[in-house]
Amino acid sequence: MLKGHLDAIVLAVLESGPAHGYAIIEAIRSRSGGTFDLPEGTIYPALHRLEQAALLSSTWTTPPNGRRRRVYALTRNGSARLAEGRKAWSRFAKAVDSSLGGGRAWPA
């Protein structure tokens, strides 16, 4: 369970450049140190949702020796949303830390 932060994570992956679904799954697995190993049924609907929301744009590409791929790229709205998402995550994480921490959260 990604608990509502999937969108920001996907946007963060695409910040490094356009990518297609499969590659995004691998990037997330790699970035998360193996913690997030997402099934396709998670990523594809999410990509569609993000494109619907105009945070991503997609183009079909068929590389010379390859299968057809749908490549997604961040839109300007997507960048903005990613920035918001990072702030939201930061706030959220601090709040959970101090709620769970029994008092002593990570020392400043």
Next chain:
Amino acid sequence: MLKGHLDAIVLAVLESGPAHGYAIIEAIRSRSGGTFDLPEGTIYPALHRLEQAALLSSTWTTPPNGRRRRVYALTRNGSARLAEGRKAWSRFAKAVDSSLGGGRAWPA
């Protein structure tokens, strides 16, 4: 949205001693620095769920000059689950940090 970590947060509050629903809401608001201001419709079903799962036990109390309250306390299972929840949160938070961070997460 508490994104699946509500249970651990509630358990953490009760680690400091038994409390009733309203008090738990206030404790969470206070611990989270105001970030988590939960409506009752969130907390009560959660408490019932946690008791159902034997992570909490409850007793009705009616203090001399007061309204009836349902006071919840951590069970042994609840303590164990809280420990798991803290570990799960730690893992999750690190994974999101490194997924969002573009590489540089909070420095060790």
Next chain:
DNA sequence: CTTCCATACCTAGTAACACTAGGTATGGAA
């Protein structure tokens, strides 16, 4: 050449979660 695997995409249905929007009841203050 056929068979199989990895790649690559997709969707319908489901379970869980937190929330909205209501409701009941009581102690104490105005």
Next chain:
DNA sequence: TTCCATACCTAGTGTTACTAGGTATGGAAG
């Protein structure tokens, strides 16, 4: 006695991520 804060509750809803299927193709293995 009227009203507010306390204190509890639940049915229904929207969102999310997942399960469990499905289609199709390029390349390797036989």
